Amino acid sequence: MRNIPVQDLSASVSSSRVHTTCPYCGVGCGVTLSRQRNQDMPIGDEDHPANFGRMCVKGSALHETIGVNGRLLHPEVDGKQTDWNSALDRVAQRLQETIEKYGPDAVAFYVSGQLLTEDYYVANKLMKGYIGSANIDTNSRLCMSTAVAAHKRVFGADAVPTSYEDLESADLIILYGSNMAWTHPVVYQRIAAAKAARPELKIVVIDPRRTSTAELADLHLPIKPGTDIELIDGLLAYLINEGHEDSAYLKKHAEDYESVCQQIIERSSNLSDIAETCDISLENLKRFYQWFANTEKTVSVFSQGINQSSRGVDQASLILYSHLLTGRIGQEGSGPFSITGQPNAMGGREVGGLANQLAAHMNIESEAHKEIVQTFWGSPTICQSPGAKAIDMFRQIEEGTIKFVWIMATNPVVSLPEAERVKSALSRCPTVVVSDCMAETDTVRLAHIKLPAAGWGEKDGTVTNSERRISRQRSFLDLPAEVKPDWWIICQVAERLGFASDFNFAKPADIFREHARLSAYKNKGDRAFNIGGMIGMSDMDYDQLKPVQWPVIDRDSDGNFVSTKRLFTDGLFYTPSGKAKFHDVVLDTSPRRQGAFPFMLNTGRIRDQWHTMTRTGLSRRLQKHYSEPFVEMHPDDMKALELQSGQLASVSSPQGSCTVRVSEHDGLRKGDVFMPIHWSDSFASAARTDTLVAAICDPISGQPAFKQTPVEIKSVKVRWQAILLFSIRLPLPGNDYWAYRALGDWHMYILAGNARLDIKQMKKQWRKQCDQWAEVDAGDQAMMRLVGSRQGRPTLWMALHEEMPQWNEDWLLDAIKNPETSMRALLLGMPLGARLNKGSAQICTCNQVDEDRITEAISKGCSTVECVGKKTRAGTTCGSCIPEIRKLLTRVNSDEQEEVLC
Incomplete structure (x- = not known):
């Protein structure tokens, strides 16, 4: 593996086209790197089935975030730079000493959806089969573990049944708790294109906020935070009461549905009560229920608004039941669709990256599955029970039960709830090892041992997106200085622990082949995840692998691996009976506003940033959309507190406090506020949103409830x-x-x-x-x-x-x-005689077009997005800003109409 001088990093891009994948959200877009205008410009891969050439603004700015600025370039031990052998020896020594003195459960790995599947696989193998503990969990616990748990308890397997194609052929799309226009922009653009081609396609957005996503909706239901479960429970009762259940399908393919449906009818048949609970109009509630009842081709997309809840698994289960009840699953244009947060959250689930999983989607509580995995690995041990999930893992670190933690490619000091406690826990942990590509994150600063890991462009392996599509993430940059891939680092530590022969992988393809063999080992069709058709693939097959959806059990006549577009087409599930299983759910346990904390805080992403900004924060133009941390408030709430837009305010909860700018947003419900998750101590003085959030988790999935935190807001006066x-x-x-x-x-x-x-x-x-x-x-x-x-x-x-x-x-x-x-x-600070900059918000990041220019174009006669694009170029590149342009069109035209009336 050749190292190159750091100053030559940008010159190491091959002149040929390199097909890889984007490292951001779970859409899994294909990216092609080519040389244009003497810059390394990423463009959308027109042949990749996830995006067909589309790119969002973050993806189009990837070339601005690579390089060595801010990189961790050398191993460090106890604050001193060292060589790899010394650093790896120290990791293995402290790991071994901890196990010998306190047992394997005193050790933990906290990994990430930013890892490639091959990295994930060896980390999970080392922990569960060789150290013998299940104390390995992933930051996917924070975004996708609820969907995992719901799929497993209803379908018998963590299997998403749908494909992106189903969104384009559906007649009704329901977006539960997803601001897809900002969080999964390319999928949103595919939906928008389908809507433009078929205006009869109906879109329902269910979200307390009127987000950019809602600009495309035929119906927006701004429900009271935390009432999704009542809304969906009522939908099921309506379907049953109005005779829309598919009795023949249920009888043949579901179990325990009679008793569960009876309970649903008894508690949720009064539509007026449901409308009042959700705080929406009865008319709109009925319209939603009727559209669902009368539309055969319906796709229900759910994301963090459902998952990040103390009742998330029950909420997600009800969405699955709505499709089972009507028999709308396994068919083109129909089905529930959990859309993934991170680029390889799905790949991590495949290899057992969660503390309550075994590799290849096997069950950690099944003696038969434990025997299968241990026999296949030939490992000296196997974990006997689920390990500590993320929240419990860091509580055990705080309590001193876990004394060694290895954190890979994630920043829990910012991203976990009660983040200040997490920071305190790590500061007291005897051994903190961090593998990361960046030198200065809030978590890296607390590490005793720092290991420089490969970043995007240097990584080589596979990822799996939201629709079960495995794609190659190919390297196109040489590794700078002493940076190494995560899989190599893990295997080197395993070798020092005495397991060299079982971690003797020379390259990622070797790991993937073992991963494929395990998926098929003693799999008689009773396990959903199976890529046995890829067993024995050559290095060339791996290098040239085209995107493919699992299960993959065959090749076509041209030798290409055969994709599986959708699951459960035969009505057979992965439960012991082969039938989908209904479970009762629990209502009314969500947090409520408290007297001292009268506002309900919702947290989430913004359009141009990703996670804790370690990568996107390097791009000047990506930071122009929002330059500072903020809290969005309804104008009436601002007026009541005598707050002005742009003013500083403290946002506090029983857990902590932040200081941010106030931003007016009339799409919020009164009493609700919103803050983005991205700002860390590297980017602001006091804006780590998750210091406010309590560690309240779903009892089944262990996923934290980031969406409903009671807070207080006060003005901060400055001189x-x-x-x-x-x-x-x-x-x-x-x-x-x-x-x-x-x-x-x-x-x-x-x-x-x-x-x-x-x-x-x-x-x-x-x-x-x-x-x-x-x-x-x-x-x-x-x-x-x-x-x-x-x-x-x-x-x-x-x-x-x-x-x-x-x-x-x-x-x-x-x-x-x-x-x-x-x-x-x-x-x-400006040319002499120039007009003062009014601080107009940047709307189009790609073409650097601010709100003032767009508003001016609209005022001069532009009445469509296309016209605004011709006048200003806004919205003509990646399209991520189009929902905001639509919103400005509505607002400006409404303001002008008001002026005429006056």
Whole structure:
């Protein structure tokens, strides 16, 4: 494996086209890398069945996030750089010592949907078959474990029955708790294209917020947070009462449905009560139920709004029951569809990445399955019972029961609920090992041993997307410095523990072949996951593997592996009886608003960012959509608290507190607020959203309820606000609030505070970087501009004001590099005589089009998305911003109509 100088990383892209996959959401888009305009520009792979060439804005900016800036490039032990042999020896030594002294359950691995299937496979094999503990869990616990549990208890297997094609052939699509326009943009675009081709296709969006996704909906149900279960329970009662159940299908293919359906009828037949509970109109409730009842080709998509709940498994189960009840499963254009959060959450499930699974979808509580896995591996032991799920794992670390934890490719100090407790637990754990590609994440900072792992573009292996499609993620970059793939790191540790012969993999293809063999081993059709048709595939087969949906048990006449588009077409399930199983559900256990915490907080993603921004945060343009952490509130709630848009506020719960900007959103219900999950301590002073969230979990899946947290909101008063640009990272002046953005070669902070800044002390603090100063000071820090330079070149720019300072970002970044720019213009932060930047939000990231330009185009006569695109180019590249353009069209036209009426 050849190492290359880090400065040559960008030149290592092959001149030929490389077909790989995107590392973000579970859509699993194919990406093609080619050389264009002397840049490594990713484009959508037109032959990949997940996206057919479409790309979202995050995918189209992938080339802006690769490189060595901020990378972890060398192993470190106890704060000191070392070589690989020493680091691996130390990992194995501390692991072995922990096991010998405290037993295998004192050890834990916390892994990630960012790993490739081959990485996942060897990690799970080492922990469950050789260390002998099931204490390996994944951050997929936070997004997909509820869907896993629901599939297993109803279908007998974690098997998603549908394909993306079903969305395009459906006549009714229901989106439960999914802001798909932002979280799975390419699938949303496929739905939008289907809607444009067939306007009769109906779309229902069920979400407390009116999101960008709802702009395409024929019906939006803004239900009260936490009442999904009552809504879906009522749907089932309606279907039964109105005679829409498929009795013949149920009798032949389901069990225990009579008693469960009777209980549903008894508790959920009163439509008025359901409408009142959900806080929606009775008319809209009936319309939804009638559309479902009368539409044979229905697909029910569910995501985090369903999964991230204390009743998630019951909610997801009811969605599955709605399709079993009507016999709408295993058919084209029909079925329940759990859409996955991460790029390889599905692949992790295939190899047993969750603490309550065995490899190849086998059951950890089945003696027969444990024997199958141990016999196949020839391992010295096998875990005997489920391990600690994510929340319990970190509680056991906090309590001192787990004394060694190895965290791979994830950032739990930001992403887990009660995140401050997680941080505290890791700070007290005797051994924390972290494998990551980045050097400065909130979690990496707490590691005793840091192992530099491969990132996207360097990884080589497979991933599985939401529709069970296995795709190759191919490397196109050489590994920089001493960076290594995760599978290699794990196998090296296994070798040092004495298991070399069982982890003697030379390349990812070797691991995949073993994975395929295990899936088919003693599988007589009683296990859904089976890729036995790929056994014995050559290295060339693996290198050239085309996307394929499992189960894969055959090849066609051309030698291609045969995909399985949809499951349960024969009505046979993977339960002991071969029938889908109904279970009763429990209603009314969701958290409610509390007197001291009157608002209900919902958390989620924004369009242009991913997880904790370790990757997307490197792109300047991706950070333009939203530059700071924020809380969205209904305008009436803001008025009641005397809050203004853009003002700082504290958001607090019994678990913690954040300080963020207030943002007005009239698509929220009164009393509900929304915050994104992305900002960490690397990007803001106090914006880790999950410090607010209580560790309340679904009792079956162990998935945390991130969607309903009672909070309090208060105004934060500040004396001044500032924008500070550095050419290198410098220490900040004293302040109460900061938020960071990468600006290419420069670094930007937005600051705010109450204490008067000591300008003389600041200059002294920064004297090594600035030997000359120019400033404008209006007195008492009401307004100040400051430019610092070294050897005649600007290295620092600062604007301070009572309110947020005005400046022209694009002009200033160019002007700083231009020796002809006058100092007066630099101090102003924009060309002399130029219009002040109003801080208009960026809508189209691809083409850098802000809200003002789009609004102006609409006001001048543009009445369609297509017209706005022609005038401004907004929405003409990846299409992710089209829902926001539609919303602006509605708003501007409504405002103008109001003016005419007045």
